[in-house]
Amino acid sequence: MSEQHSNAAHDADHGHHDHAAHGSLKSYFTGFVLSIILTAIPFWLVLGKVFEKSSTTGLVVLGFAAVQIVVHMIYFLHMNTKSESGWSMLALIFTVMLVVIMLSGSIWVMYHLDHNMMPGMMPEAIGEIPHALDAMPAPMDPAMHALHGAHKMP
Template identity: 75%
Template sequence: MGFALSLILTAIPFWLVMAKVIPSSGLTAFVILAFAVVQIVVHMVYFLHMNTKSEGGWNMLALIFTLVLVVIMLAGSLWVMHHLNANMMPTMMHDMRNMP
């Protein structure tokens, strides 16, 4: 069951991109991201056998902790990159000419 779901969840996004079913690239990326999240859950349940009862719930607690750390790192990285882009890059051409 898990293998069949993995194949389907891989084939559908591939078909969406190759056949250009969705004209908007942003919407296509969002749909592919949704399929990726579903596929992660399928892999965790069917291949890693993760549930709330395995090993007294410690596996799930470790997964939640890992997800929190990943979200903090991604959000922090995006915040720093936006801050650097907003404050370090000249905003207009005349700003570039006035630079020493």
């Protein structure tokens, strides 16, 4: 009798907590179809060269990626403002902040590395390359290096 009483109390206690609703087959199918569409459109944009500038294509693809992340969170992870008393929303906000910081920092570093490490690829520097090569000493043949080193020994 006490076991039935504790199970009833246990079930009643769980009734007061908000649980995230699990998706139905229809919601999973909707998320799947949206994911396919949100993947196919960027492929078409890139392969069809719809936009003249690659930077525009990149921004549009990033926009579709952001929408697809939202679709995944809603339809597959079942995230909303009511699940887990809002803690999942706080975790989402923190994650978005970290991703934005990491992506913007990575793009900033890659831009400056490209700008500072590849000066020979810029059109104004191409004319200076042959002069720099003429000033460099010619590489030494390994056999000549051995002979040259033998003459230096006392």
